[in-house]
Amino acid sequence: MISKNEIKQLRFLHSKKYREEKQVFIVEGDKMVREAIESPMEVVQLYYCSGSSQEFESIGTLISEKEMKQISQLSSSSPSLAVVRPNEFSESLQTIAEKPLLILDSIRDPGNLGTIIRTADWFGIETILVSKDTVxxxxxxxxxxTMGSIFRVQISYRDLVPAMLELKKVEVPLFGAFMDGDSPEILSNVVKRGALVIxxxxxxxSDAVKREIDHSITIKKDGMGESLNAAVATSILLYQWSLSPRN
Known part of the structure; x- marks a missing residue:
């Protein structure tokens, strides 16, 4: 059973402002909810409908399909929904700089960001620094x-220029994806640390971020396409990076 007030509070979480205020977010679907439970993040609330995974019965609240539709953010509601509290980002830049980093500048499309997070997870990127105007x-x-990768990849919203200057202090090479630049094969020579900017x-x-980049790289174009989708470009470049001796 779920109260009208609970439904109201859950619907508020559809808003970014309220999510930030309460420091929680919503995940939907048995697979995503299961991954949330197994992750280091805290599952604050769990709701499920009849026919959902039996493992949720001992920790969740059974609600009707009508009630699930009222709290779901999806066009077609899922059989389960969880409210999750993410971990606080506490590591210093010096610490995370010991491993490969991805930096995202003004990625506004939700689908692109989700796919990039999922791709980063596939290639073993543990931390992504993102500009404050990213979705x-x-x-x-x-x-x-993200298909569950949101639980494994740390996302840190920052002013990118100061962050990049800090990375330079500890000699982290910064690579940026541009329409004109060197072959991405140079990523294959990055043995230890490095950061890729998309x-x-x-x-x-952006111009401010561009000024701090050490190496411009580009994906060779043989056809007539105007540009690559940001998530596709990220996938290609992370694959190239994965060929380095560090792997």
């Missing part, structure tokens, strides 16, 4: 498109 990573479309499809990497 909220706990937006429902982002969360669902900009938005519409405007690319």
């Amino acid at each position: 909220d990573c706990f937006n429902s479309k982002v969360v669902q498109s 900009g938005s499809e519409s405007f690319g990497i």
